[in-house]
Amino acid sequence: MPQGFGKSQQVLANIPQQGSRHDEGREVPESATDGSKRRTIQRCMLVLADVLMLLVGEAMAPLLSRLYYNSGGNSLWMTTLMQSAGSPLLAIPLLLTPRAAAGEPLPAVFKMAAICVGLGLIIGCDNLMYSYAMLYLPVSTFSLMSSTQLAFNAVTSRLINSQRFTSLILNSVVVLTFSAMLLGVDNRDGSSGSNVVPHGKHVVGIILTLSASAVHALILSLFEVTFEKVIKATTLRWVLKMQIFTNMVALVVSMMALFASGEWRSIHGEMVMFKNGKVSYVVTLIGIAVGWQAAALGAMRLIARVSSLFANVTGTLALPLVPVLAVMLFGDRMTGIKVVAMLMAVWGFLSYVYHGRRAAAARKGRVHAVAGCIVCAGRISNV
Numbered sequence: 299m300p301q302g303f304g305k306s307q308q309v310l311a312n313i314p315q316q317g318s319r320h321d322e323g324r325e326v327p328e329s330a331t332d333g334s335k336r337r338t339i340q341r342c343m344l345v346l347a348d349v350l351m352l353l354v355g356e357a358m359a360p361l362l363s364r365l366y367y368n369s370g371g372n373s374l375w376m377t378t379l380m381q382s383a384g385s386p387l388l389a390i391p392l393l394l395t396p397r398a399a400a401g402e403p404l405p406a407v408f409k410m411a412a413i414c415v416g417l418g419l420i421i422g423c424d425n426l427m428y429s430y431a432m433l434y435l436p437v438s439t440f441s442l443m444s445s446t447q448l449a450f451n452a453v454t455s456r457l458i459n460s461q462r463f464t465s466l467i468l469n470s471v472v473v474l475t476f477s478a479m480l481l482g483v484d485n486r487d488g489s490s491g492s493n494v495v496p497h498g499k500h501v502v503g504i505i506l507t508l509s510a511s512a513v514h515a516l517i518l519s520l521f522e523v524t525f526e527k528v529i530k531a532t533t534l535r536w537v538l539k540m541q542i543f544t545n546m547v548a549l550v551v552s553m554m555a556l557f558a559s560g561e562w563r564s565i566h567g568e569m570v571m572f573k574n575g576k577v578s579y580v581v582t583l584i585g586i587a588v589g590w591q592a593a594a595l596g597a598m599r600l601i602a603r604v605s606s607l608f609a610n611v612t613g614t615l616a617l618p619l620v621p622v623l624a625v626m627l628f629g630d631r632m633t634g635i636k637v638v639a640m641l642m643a644v645w646g647f648l649s650y651v652y653h654g655r656r657a658a659a660a661r662k663g664r665v666h667a668v669a670g671c672i673v674c675a676g677r678i679s680n681v
Contacts, residue, residue, distance in 0.1 A: 303559075317619075322658050324507045328647055332641050333655040337485075340678075341356055341603070344599075344603070344655070345600070345603055346601050346606065347601040348596045348603065349596065349600070349615075350596075351592050351593075351595060351596030351599075352592070352593050352596030352597050352600065352609070352612055352613060352616075353595060353596075353613075353615055353616045354589070354592055354593075355587075355589045355590060355591070355592030355613070356593045356597075356613055356616035356620070357620050357623065358585065358588075358589030358593075359566065359586055359590045359593060359655075360432060360440060360620060361395065361465025361588030361620065361623055361624065361627065362585045363429075363432050363434065363586055364371075364376055364436075364583050365582055365627075365628075366583070366586065366622070367433060367674045368573075368628060369572055369573035369578070369582070370568065370571050370573050371568055371572065371579070371580075371582075372433075372454050372568070373556075373561045373564065373565065374426070374429045374430060374561075375429075375552060375555050375556040375559055375561050376561065376565065376568075376583070376601075377425045377429045377432070377555065378422075378425045378428075378429045378552045378555070378556075379549065379552040379553060379556055380583050380587045381428070381429075381548075381552075381586075381587075381588065381590045382421065382422070382425065382545040382548040382549040382552060382590075383549060383583075383587040384545075384587035384588050384590060385541065385542050385545035385546055385549060385591060386542075386546075386593035387588075387591065388538050388541055388591065389542065389597065391534075391538060392499075392535065392538040392542065393541065395533075395534050395535040395538065396535070397535070398487075398533075398535070403530070405528050405529055405530075409528065409544075411526070413524055413528065414540070414544050414547060415522070415547055417517065417520060417524075417544045417546060417547075417550060418543070418544045418546065418547020418548045418551065419548070420513060420516070420517055420520075420543065421544055421545065421547075422547070422548035422551035422552055422555075423513065424510050424513040424517065425548060426513055426552075426555075426634070427506045427507075427510035427513070428506075428507075428508055428510045429504070430502070430506045431503050431506040431507040431510060433503075434499040434500065434503030434506070435500065435503035435504070436624065436628075438632045439503075439615055439636070440503070440507060443504065443507045443508070443511070444507060444510075444511055444613075445492035446474070446475060446507075446508055446511045446512075447511040447512075447514055447515050447610050447613065447614075448470070448474050448611060448613075448614055448646070449472075449473060449474060449475040450511055450512040450514075450515035450516070451515035451518055451519065451606060451610040452467065452471045452607065453515070454515050454516050454606075455519055455605070455606055456493050456519075458519040458520070458522075458523055459519055459522050459523060459605065459606060459607075459645065460606070460654075461607055464653055466649050466650065466652060466653035466656070467607075467650060467653055469646075469649045470611070470646045470647070470649040470653070471646070472646075473642050473643075473645055473646035473649065474599045474614065474642070474643055474646035474647075476642060477640075477643045477646065480635050480639040480642070480669060481550045481568055492678040494647040496564065500554065501511065515610065516586070518580075518597065518601060518606035518609060518610060520608050521540065521598065521601050521604040521606065522601050522605060522643060524540070524577060525540075525601065525602050532602035534599075535596070536602075537598050537602050538595075539581075539589075540576065540606040541594060541595055545591075545594070573651070575641060580678040584631035593613075595644050596609075596612075597609040597610075597612075597613065600612060608654075609649060611650045614643055614646065614647045615647055618631050621636060621640060636671040
């Protein structure tokens with residue numbers, strides 16, 4: 299009896315200890331969850347800042363480009379130049395970012411130089427097509443037709459970045475594509491501010507916008523694969539480097555084309571004849587440069603943080619805003635077809651957002667399942 303009683307006491311003494319170990323096992327994931335929530339909130343705030351930067355740039359640049367044309371500007375190479383001219387400004391935040399840690403693996407210099415030159419040349423050609431498109435189309439039509447970037451980017455993301463498609467992503471792509479097709483047959487859009495667009499140029503503007511959108515989608519996917527396969531880092535310093543180096547190449551190409559075309563001789567006369575004077579001319583060009591760089595940097599950061607497809611989807615969020623501002627500022631006519639196309643663009647974006655929410659919920663469920671297994675494993679090992 300005394301020996302059995304002693305064993306019973308030993309068993310009873312062990313029961314609270316097992317309970318305390320179980321409680322400790324539950325506390326670990328709680329603290330880990332708190333840390334994960336803080337990191338998630340911080341990451342969401344950074345992504346939100348990138349989204350706002352992209353949206354402001356996407357709305358600002360086309361509107362100021364239309365203002366440039368409506369106020370007497372007619373240099374295609376000047377507007378093309380402004381799409382990359384703001385890149386030297388990024389050297390300021392680049393100098394303030396911490397350098398790479400000692401011993402951190404870096405990509406080959408020759409390979410990075412070749413990538414930056416190649417991407418810069420493509421960006422320069424893409425900028426020129428956008429400049430022609432904005433000259434031949436009203437800003438509202440141009441902005442809404444640019445939604446085809448998402449359709450093209452869906453293809454390039456699948457082929458280059460191995461993006462997995464779902465029914466919601468496919469629905470988003472199809473709806474946004476039909477939205478652009480509606481605008482393509484809207485040839486009755488004769489109100490484009492103070493500039494009257496010839497009938498034949500309207501078709502040319504549509505073709506150039508579609509071509510530029512396809513090339514832009516390719517550029518975004520190439521940036522994503524560069525970050526993943528070559529650089530293998532997504533730090534702010536690398537994002538700024540890629541933005542500066544590629545846009546500096548595009549800037550050199552645009553400057554060479556500006557001088558080769560002879561348009562540089564008309565810059566002074568264009569400045570003098572500008573509607574609101576020389577100061578307004580310079581401020582407008584600076585605003586265009588800043589707007590394009592803000593949009594490009596926001597897109598680049600979203601590519602590094604999320605994906606090129608998400609960066610393109612975010613750009614479509616500016617579509618409902620730009621036509622409304624164009625109607626108020628430039629007198630663009632908001633036709634019934636444009637309204638339907640705008641609503642379809644919004645629906646396509648919301649479809650992708652809903653896909654993101656479902657994917658996030660699925661990932662969250664998997665994380666909880668893994669966390670539960672870790673708790674159980676810890677409990678079993680302690681017992």
